Amino acid sequence: MKSGLLFFAQLFLLWAIYQVSSYIVSFFDLALPASVLGMILLYVLLSNGIVKLQYIEKAASFLLKHLSLFFVPFAVGLMDYGGLIQTSGLQLIAMIAGSTVIGLLITGGLTQFLSTKKTAKEKIHHEQPHSHFHSH
Amino acid sequence: MNNHTLIFTLISVVLTIIVYMGASKLSRVVRSPFTTPILTTTILMIAILQFSGISFDEYAPAKDWITSLLGPATVALGVPLYKNKDIIKEKLMPAALGLIIGTLATIVSAVWLSKAFHLSETIQAASAVKAVTTPVAIETVMIIGGDPTLAAAFVIASGIFGAVFAPAILTLVKISDPFSRGLSVGTVSHGIGTSQVMAEGPIQGAVSSVAMGTAAIITPVVLPLLYRFL
Numbered sequence: 602m603k604s605g606l607l608f609f610a611q612l613f614l615l616w617a618i619y620q621v622s623s624y625i626v627s628f629f630d631l632a633l634p635a636s637v638l639g640m641i642l643l644y645v646l647l648s649n650g651i652v653k654l655q656y657i658e659k660a661a662s663f664l665l666k667h668l669s670l671f672f673v674p675f676a677v678g679l680m681d682y683g684g685l686i687q688t689s690g691l692q693l694i695a696m697i698a699g700s701t702v703i704g705l706l707i708t709g710g711l712t713q714f715l716s717t718k719k720t721a722k723e724k725i726h727h728e729q730p731h732s733h734f735h736s737h
Numbered sequence: 738m739n740n741h742t743l744i745f746t747l748i749s750v751v752l753t754i755i756v757y758m759g760a761s762k763l764s765r766v767v768r769s770p771f772t773t774p775i776l777t778t779t780i781l782m783i784a785i786l787q788f789s790g791i792s793f794d795e796y797a798p799a800k801d802w803i804t805s806l807l808g809p810a811t812v813a814l815g816v817p818l819y820k821n822k823d824i825i826k827e828k829l830m831p832a833a834l835g836l837i838i839g840t841l842a843t844i845v846s847a848v849w850l851s852k853a854f855h856l857s858e859t860i861q862a863a864s865a866v867k868a869v870t871t872p873v874a875i876e877t878v879m880i881i882g883g884d885p886t887l888a889a890a891f892v893i894a895s896g897i898f899g900a901v902f903a904p905a906i907l908t909l910v911k912i913s914d915p916f917s918r919g920l921s922v923g924t925v926s927h928g929i930g931t932s933q934v935m936a937e938g939p940i941q942g943a944v945s946s947v948a949m950g951t952a953a954i955i956t957p958v959v960l961p962l963l964y965r966f967l
Contacts, residue, residue: 615809622812632957634872636811637950643815644822654816661813664806665942668932669775669900670757671807674800675871676779676893676929680786681793685887692854696864697894698902700847701925704868705903708839708948709912709921715831716916 604659611660614652618643742798749799756781773901775929811928817935817943824916824940825947832920832944839924840952843868844960848967859884865960865967867891870927873953880957881964892927899926900933915940923948 622639625631631638646652686693760774760781771777786796818825825832847864856864862883866874871892878888903922912918915938922930923945931949935942 612809615812619808619812623808632873632876634811634870634953636808636872637870637953639808639812640815640818640946640950643812644818647815647819648822654819657813658816660809661816664810664813665817665932665935667757668810668935669929670754670778671804671810672775672893672896672929672932673753673757673778673782674796674803675889676775676897677782677786677796677800678793679779679890679893680783682890689854689856689860692856693860693891693894696847696850696854696856697867697891697898699850700843700864701868701895701898701903702906703846704839704843704925705899705906705921706910706912707842708835708924709907709917710910711838712828712831712835712920713912713914713917715834716828716914 608659608663611657612664614657615643615660615664618646745795746798746802749796750802752785753778753782753799753803756785770901770905773897773933775897775932776901779897807928811946814931814942814946817939818946821940821943825944828916832916832947835917835920836924836948836951837955839921840868840955841959841963843925844956844963845967848964859887861967862964863888863891865964866956867895868925868927868952869956870949870953873957877957877960880961893929896926896929899930903930904934904937916944919944920948924952927952 619636619639622642623635626633626635626638643652643657647654757774757778760772760777763777764772764774786793844865847867848861851861851864862881863878865881866878866883866888869877869892871889874888874892875885878885899922903926904918907913907918907921912921918937919934919941922934922941927949931942931945934945
C-alpha cells in the first residue's frame with residue numbers, strides 16, 4: 602500500500618514536470634516538444650540536487666521499461682494508410698529503410714571512429730567492461 | 738462520454754496492454770528483430786481491429802489514454818541522461834559531429850530516394866522529417882509545405898524500422914561501442930528506437946535520448962534552408 606502510494610507520488614512528480622514544460626513551450630512558442638524540454642528540465646533538477654533520484658526512480662524505471670507501449674497506439678494509426686501502401690508501398694519502404702540505414706551507419710560509424718581515435722590518442726580507457734571493440 | 742463508450746475504451750486499453758505484455762514475453766523467449774514488441778503488438782492490434790471492424794477513430798479514446806503517459810515517460814529519460822552524464826560530456830565532440838552529419842545524411846537521402854522512386858512532392862517533403870520525434874516532425878513539415886498526417890506516419894514507420902533492424906545492422910557492420918550505438922539509433926529513429934535500445938543497456942538508452950532531443954532541435958533549424966537545395 603505504502604509503496605503503491607509512493608509510486609503514484611513519483612508518477613505525479615514526473616507528470617508535473619511535463620505539465621510545466623508544456624506550459625513553457627506554449628508560453629514562449631518554442632519549436633521543441635514539451636516532453637524533450639521536460640527531459641532537459643529533469644536533468645537540470647537532478648544535477649542541482651533539487652530533485653533527488655530516489656524521489657522519482659521507481660516511477661521513472663517503470664515508465665522507461667514500458668516506453669514502447671506508449672507508442673503502440675500511434676503505430677496502430679498506420680492502419681489508415683492501407684491505400685497508400687497498396688499504390689506505392691514498396692517504394693515507401695525502400696525510401697524509409699534506405700534513408701534510415703544510411704543515417705544510422707553514418708552517425709554510428711563516424712561517432713565510433715572519432716571517439717575510439719580520441720581514446721587511443723589520449724590513452725584513456727573508460728570502456729564498458731562488456732563492450733569489445735573490433736579492430737578495423 | 739457515455740457508459741457504452743467508456744466500457745469500450747476500457748476494453749481497448751486493457752486489450753492493448755495484454756497484447757503488449759504477450760509481445761514482450763515473446764521477445765524474451767524468441768530473440769529476433771521480428772519479435773520486437775512494438776512491431777508484433779502493432780501488427781496484432783491492427784489485425785484485431787480490422788477483424789472486428791473497428792476503425793482507428795473508434796480506437797482513438799483508448800489511444801489518448803495510453804499515450805497520456807508518453808509525456809511523463811519521455812521526461813523520465815532525464816534519469817539515464819543524468820546517470821550517464823560523465824560519458825556524454827567526455828564524448829561530446831564526436832557525438833556532436835556524428836549527430837549533425839548523420840541528421841543531414843538522413844534528410845538528404847530520404848528526399849533523394851523519394852525523388853529517385855518518383856514519389857510525389859508531398860511525400861518528398863514528409864520524408865525529410867521522418868527521423869525526428871512526431872510533434873517536431875509535424876511542426877517542421879508544415880514550414881516546407883508537406884502533409885502533417887503523412888509525416889507522422891513516416892515518423893512511426895522509421896521508428897519501428899529502427900527499433901526492429903538497427904541493433905542487428907549496427908552489429909553486422911561492427912559498430913559495437915555502446916555510446917555510438919545509442920547515438921545513431923536515437924538520431925534516426927527517435928523515441929521508438931530509444932525504447933528499444935533502452936533494453937540493450939543504460940548507456941545506449943541515455944545517449945539515444947540525448948540524440949533524439951538534439952535531432953529534434955537541429956532539424957527544424959536546418960531543414961527550411963536545406964530543403965530548397967534538395
